Amino acid sequence: MIVEIQILINWFGGSEKSRTMAKEMTNGDHSSSIKPPPMPSPLRFSKFFQSSMRILVTGGAGFIGSHLVDKLMENEKNEPLLVEVDQIYHLACPASPIFYKYNPVKTIKTNVIGTLNMLGLAKRVGARILLTSTSEVYGDPLIHPQTESYWGNANPIGVRSCYDEGKRVAETLMFDYHRQYGIEIRIARIFNTYGPRMNIDDGRVVSNFICKHNEPLTVQAPGTQTRSFCYVSDMVDGLIRLMEGENTGSINIGNPGEFTMLELAETVKELINPDVEITMVENTPDDPRQRKPDITKAKELLGWEPKIKLRNGLPLMEDDFRLRLGVPRRK
Numbered sequence: 630m631i632v633e634i635q636i637l638i639n640w641f642g643g644s645e646k647s648r649t650m651a652k653e654m655t656n657g658d659h660s661s662s663i664k665p666p667p668m669p670s671p672l673r674f675s676k677f678f679q680s681s682m683r684i685l686v687t688g689g690a691g692f693i694g695s696h697l698v699d700k701l702m703e704n705e706k707n708e709p710l711l712v713e714v715d716q717i718y719h720l721a722c723p724a725s726p727i728f729y730k731y732n733p734v735k736t737i738k739t740n741v742i743g744t745l746n747m748l749g750l751a752k753r754v755g756a757r758i759l760l761t762s763t764s765e766v767y768g769d770p771l772i773h774p775q776t777e778s779y780w781g782n783a784n785p786i787g788v789r790s791c792y793d794e795g796k797r798v799a800e801t802l803m804f805d806y807h808r809q810y811g812i813e814i815r816i817a818r819i820f821n822t823y824g825p826r827m828n829i830d831d832g833r834v835v836s837n838f839i840c841k842h843n844e845p846l847t848v849q850a851p852g853t854q855t856r857s858f859c860y861v862s863d864m865v866d867g868l869i870r871l872m873e874g875e876n877t878g879s880i881n882i883g884n885p886g887e888f889t890m891l892e893l894a895e896t897v898k899e900l901i902n903p904d905v906e907i908t909m910v911e912n913t914p915d916d917p918r919q920r921k922p923d924i925t926k927a928k929e930l931l932g933w934e935p936k937i938k939l940r941n942g943l944p945l946m947e948d949d950f951r952l953r954l955g956v957p958r959r960k
C-alpha cells in the first residue's frame with residue numbers, strides 16, 4: 630500500500646516534465662503542450678511482461694477495489710503481486726506462541742500457502758529464497774544440544790503444531806522446489822531471538838519480562854525449562870551470511886548460551902529492577918523442556934558465531950523499551 634501511495638504521489642507531485650506540462654496547460658496553450666506518451670520501462674518488452682499486464686489498483690483491499698481486483702485477476706495465472714527480485718527473505722509468519730496459537734488455521738495457512746506463494750515467485754523470477762524456520766522443528770527435543778541431523782520430537786496434533794509442523798512442512802516445500810525445479814534455497818533454523826523493536830505486547834518471554842517494570846515476572850512452571858537467547862544483530866548477520874553463502878541449510882542459527890527461565894528472570898531482576906518479584910504461573914501444553922543449538926555447522930560453513938551475550942543484550946533491549954514506553958531509567 631505504501632509503495633502504491635508513493636507511486637501516486639510521484640505521479641501527481643511530479644517530475645520536471647509534468648510540472649512543465651501543468652504550467653503550459655494553465656497558460657492555456659493546449660495545442661503546443663500535447664506530448665507523446667512516455668516510453669514504458671524496458672522490462673515491458675520482455676517475454677514475461679508481453680504475456681501479462683501490470684495493473685496498479687490503489688484501495689485494492691477495500692470494498693469496491695477488492696471486487697475490481699477479483700475481476701481483473703480472473704484470467705491471470707501469475708501471482709497477484711508482480712515483483713522482480715533476486716533474493717527473497719521469507720519471514721512472514723505469526724511467531725509468538727500466544728499469537729500463533731490464537732488463530733492456528735491462519736498460522737498453518739501462512740506457513741504452507743505463504744511459503745508456496747513465495748516459492749512460486751522464486752521460481753518465476755529465478756530468485757534465491759531464504760526461509761526463517763525455527764528450533765521448534767525439533768519439538769520437545771530428546772537430544773541436547775540440538776544438531777541439524779536430529780529429526781525432532783514434535784506433536785503433530787497439539788496446540789503448537791500449527792507452528793512447528795507448519796514450519797516443518799515449509800522446510801519440506803523448500804527442498805521439494807529445490808530438487809524438482811532447481812530453486813536456490815536457504816533454510817535457517819532460528820533459536821529464540823530478542824532485542825530492540827520487539828512488540829511491547831509480543832508475549833514472548835524476554836519482552837514480557839522487560840516490559841513489566843513494577844509487575845511480577847511470571848515464570849511459567851516448572852521454570853527449569855531452558856532456552857538459548859540470540860541478540861537480533863547477531864541473528865541478522867547469520868541470515869545474511871547464509872543467504873550470500875553456498876550452503877542450503879537447514880542450519881541452526883542461535884546463541885548456545887543456555888538459561889532456565891528462572892535464571893532468565895533472576896538476570897532481568899539483577900540487571901533491570903532488583904525490586905521486582907518473581908512468581909510462578911501455570912504453563913501451556915507441549916512447552917519444550919530444553920533448547921540449545923549446536924552451531925558447529927554455522928561456524929564451519931558460514932564462519933558465523935554470535936558475539937553478544939545475554940547480559941550485554943538485555944540492557945540494549947531495555948533502553949529501547951524504556952524509550953517506547955516512556956519509562957525513565959532507574960537512578
Ligand SMILES: NC(=O)c1ccc[n+]([C@@H]2O[C@H](COP(=O)([O-])OP(=O)(O)OC[C@H]3O[C@@H](n4cnc5c(N)ncnc54)[C@H](O)[C@@H]3O)[C@@H](O)[C@H]2O)c1
Binds near residue numbers: 724763
Ligand atoms: N524471533 C524469534 O525468536 C524467532 C525464532 C524462530 C523463528 N523465527 C521466525 O522468524 C520470522 C520473524 O519472526 P519475528 O520474531 O520477527 O516475528 P514478528 O511476529 O515480529 O514478525 C512476523 C511478521 O510476519 C507478518 N505476518 C504474519 N502472518 C502473515 C501473513 N499471513 N502474511 C503476511 N505477513 C504476515 C506479521 O505481520 C509480522 O510483521 C518468523 O517466520 C518466525 O517464525 C523467529
Ligand SMILES: O=C(O)[C@H]1O[C@H](OP(=O)(O)OP(=O)(O)OC[C@H]2O[C@@H](n3ccc(=O)[nH]c3=O)[C@H](O)[C@@H]2O)[C@H](O)[C@@H](O)[C@@H]1O
Binds near residue numbers: 822
Ligand atoms: O526460537 C524458537 O525457535 C521459537 O521460540 C519461541 O517459542 P518459545 O521458546 O516457547 O517462546 P516464549 O513464549 O518466549 O517462551 C520461552 C519460555 O519462556 C516461558 N515463559 C514465557 C512467557 C512468560 O511470560 N513466562 C515464561 O516463563 C515459556 O513457558 C517457555 O518455556 C517462539 O515460538 C518462536 O518465536 C520461535 O520460533
